[in-house]
Amino acid sequence: AYGEGANVFGRVTNKSGFVPYAGDSFALLLPSKWNPSDEKEVDSIVLRYADNFDAVNNVYVIAQDTDKSSIQDYGSPEEFISQFGYLLGRQAWAGQTVSEGGFDANKVSSAALLGVATEKDKKGKTYYKFEILSRTADGNEGGRHQLVKATVSNGKLYLLKVQAGDKRWFKGTDKECLGVLDSFTVV
Template sequence: FGKVTNSKGFIPTKRDEYSFLLPSKWLYSTERDFDNIVERYQDNFDAVNFAAIIKKKVDGKTSVDQLGSPEEFLKSCDFLFGKQAWTGETKSEGGFKPGSVSALSLLDIDERTDKKGTKYYNYELLSRTADGDEGGRHKLVSAAVKNGQLYIVFIQVGDKRWFKGTDKEALGLRDSFTLA
């Protein structure tokens, strides 16, 4: 009685096509931020933290490297990161270029191959906006192709939460994502 049953803080989640470790305090969400989302989860404490699994057809492709280099592939996923919609004259407040109120920085990029030989592209990015909300957003991406389908895990975490331990949840989810 009284023992911790899940000391790692993750719930093993398995689907027919993929599996991942879901942070135990993240709940299913019906929101759909992008097209082709098959599942979405968000932190039950702070909705700024969420994960989405996206599935898109890529006819004739059997590996993510057939969609380009990691850098080229990332450019094709720019819809995940948003684009500055506002235009106008600004001063260089908060380190932004004149006329700009947002910035996206690539912090890390790597490739991994699972035990079955499936290749994954992994990314870590940080976006900032002039409103300063949360100090920005950490964005994690893992992408792989199997049977003509592209699977993308997109995770977003507020910067203030990132440094209070949510980084472990987000990285644990991204790095555990595996195609069946």
């Protein structure tokens, strides 16, 4: 038997490619082929999943205490992202380099802000959204697309970061990442 007839596990019931996840005060849709990951880039990560095909593609949610009552208390979206730029990774190497590949002198990485948006959910909660392309001099994956969405609720800053390698981004991973980003909601 071939095709659907050979499927011994039954018919596919979820054709969206996503599975719902409900965390403590937040919810999102996760790509169905991504798995839980124990890696923690920062201590305040409460959820992290990675693509089982390529771990460069991953998503995490941060929930950390804040004295702010709304995301606007951090300032404009640009002011907000400058305060949390460490989430994109910092250049760990320092020294003299010849500038090549479009990098500044003595730099081996760069980040470009491709998009900034502010949106409100159905209950009027404001979110800041960012699309960032970061590159390193090693040319690994041609860079990384990083999507960030953040808001404040009940004394906590909730920040979602979805990352995908540039080469996979253009092979369909963008749809998974944007699906996660757009589905992220906080109570």
